[in-house]
Amino acid sequence: MHLYLHVPFCRKKCAYCGFASAPAGPGDMSAYVGALIQEMAQRAAQAKGRPLQTVFIGGGTPSLLPAHELERIFSAVRRSFAWSEDAEICLEANPDSVHSEDQVRAWRNLGVTRVSLGVQSLDRDVLSFLGRSHTPEQADSxxxxxxxxxxxxxxxxxxxxxxxxxxxxxxxxxxxxxxxQPAHLSLYSLSVEPGTPLAALESGQDRIFCHSQNQSPEDTSRQFIQDDGLLAWPDEDTWADMFLQGRELLVQAGFEHYEISNYARPGWKCRHNSGIWRGEEYMGLGPAAVSTLNAVRRQNPGSLAEYIQMIDHGHPWPAEESLPLQIREKENKMLGLRTNQGIDLTQAQPWLDRDLAAEMQEAGLLEVHRGRLRLTPQGMLVSNEILARLLW
Structure with missing residues (x-):
């Protein structure tokens, strides 16, 4: 089983971010940790004694939590759940919240075995446009x-x-x-999430955005906004080349492209995400966290205040749905097709449209490798369309 803990705090909201996160107010962190510990106690029995294979602490920016609050969380996890001896414990961090070797050693002493660092870009102007709070120099440090x-x-x-x-x-x-020399790289194509500053900018409702200190907004806007006022997105061919040539560069550097957006050196795949992509069960705790456990999907409220109220009053989860076997199998196929392992053809026969799959193979979008059907690099560029046609 896998455990995800959502930390809803960040230094400031990035322009593209649609996640449940916000700057912390006075007392918010302590109140959040208290509620999280309560939720662990309330839900630990759902694990049915199964040891945790991975723990992923995401957000938000978990590295903003003071050491004593992280210690409270780790102590509670150890009290509430059994652990696998070689459990992967991952902490997400932003560059401007990693201040010293001593801080990192303290994380390791708590049990952290993996750190995921949100660099996003090394271009100062791009970081400003995205609303990131760190500099390239802080990323290097x-x-x-x-x-x-x-x-x-x-x-x-x-x-x-x-x-x-x-x-x-x-x-x-x-x-x-x-x-x-990172062990792992996650490469995400920027998308516009509803309700974000980037969405307002895209729709023309807002022409105010972050800019670097040594440039005026007008100078910065010319890099990111066209003369017609629309965002200067890369054209379709450039976008495809970014994916394909970036992939080739990393594969030549020794990385395995093991999921559409993820690359790892040998032996360093993210075990938490890999488990999710294999359809393994996971429990999500904290605001907005999702669980898929015991054939039920649950999601906590995204608001910190609503989450704390729910935990304090023992209210049932507001969003809960049963997952029939057919739905679970379809979701597992979708997740499997996003990875380089694909799906076992012998198990795909009952539902697979063989003519459609053959058509996609002929077009260079799908391939069969060692008895498994998987996307080609070209197919990964249009994965959503392929998955929709194959599975729905």
């Missing part, structure tokens, strides 16, 4: 602190397909981060 503190298993999150970004700058970013 954070990586050095991790390495000097003995964290070999660290991953970096990066964004591509950003307005104003071209192929050369993207490949240059990848070459720069490869010099840091």
């Amino acid at each position: 954070a990586v050095q602190y991790l390495k000097r503190a003995g964290v070999e298993n660290f991953g970096l999150d990066l964004m591509w397909g950003i307005p104003g970004q071209d192929l050369g700058s993207w490949l240059g970013t990848l070459r720069e981060v490869l010099a840091w």
Whole structure:
């Protein structure tokens, strides 16, 4: 079984972020940790004694939590659940919240075995446009602190397909981060989430955005916004080249492309996410956290105040649905097709449209590898359309 803990705090909201997160008010962190510990006690029995294979502490920015609050969380997890001896314990962090080797060593002493660092870009203007609170120099410092503190298993999150970004700058970013020798890279194409500042900018409702201190808003806007006022997204061919040539660069550097957005050096795949993609059960605790456990999917309220109220009053989860076997199998196929393992053809026969699959193979979008059906790199570019046609 896997455990996800959602920490809903961040230094400031990024322009693209649709996650349940916000800057912490006075007393919020302590109140949140108290409610999280209560939820663990309330729900521990659902684990049925199964040991945790992984714990993923995400957000938000979990690295903003003071050491004593993290210690409270780890102590409660150990009291509430059995642990596998080799459990992967991952903590998400932003570069500007990683301050020293001692801080990282304290995380390791608590049990953290993996750190996922939200770098997103090494371009100062892009970071400003995205509303990120760190600088390229802080990203480099954070990586050095991790390495000097003995964290070999660290991953970096990066964004591509950003307005104003071209192929050369993207490949240059990848070459720069490869010099840091990360164990893992997650590469996400920027998308517009409803209700975010980026969505307002895209719709023309807002022309106010972050900009670097040494440029005026007008100078910065020309890099990201076209003359017609629309965001300067890379064209379709450039977007595809960013994915395909970025993939080729990382594969040549020794990374395995094991899921559409994820690359790992041998032996360093993210075990938590890999378990989810295999359809294994997980419990999510904290605001907005989702669980898929015992054939039921639950989601906690996203508001911190509503979450604390729910825990304090023992209210039932507001969003809960049963997952019949047919739905679980379909979701597992969808997740499996996103990975380089694909799905077992012998198990796909009852539902697979063989003519459609053959058509997609002929088009170079699907392939059969060692008896398993999987997406090709070209197919990954249009994965949503392929999955929708195959599975729905």
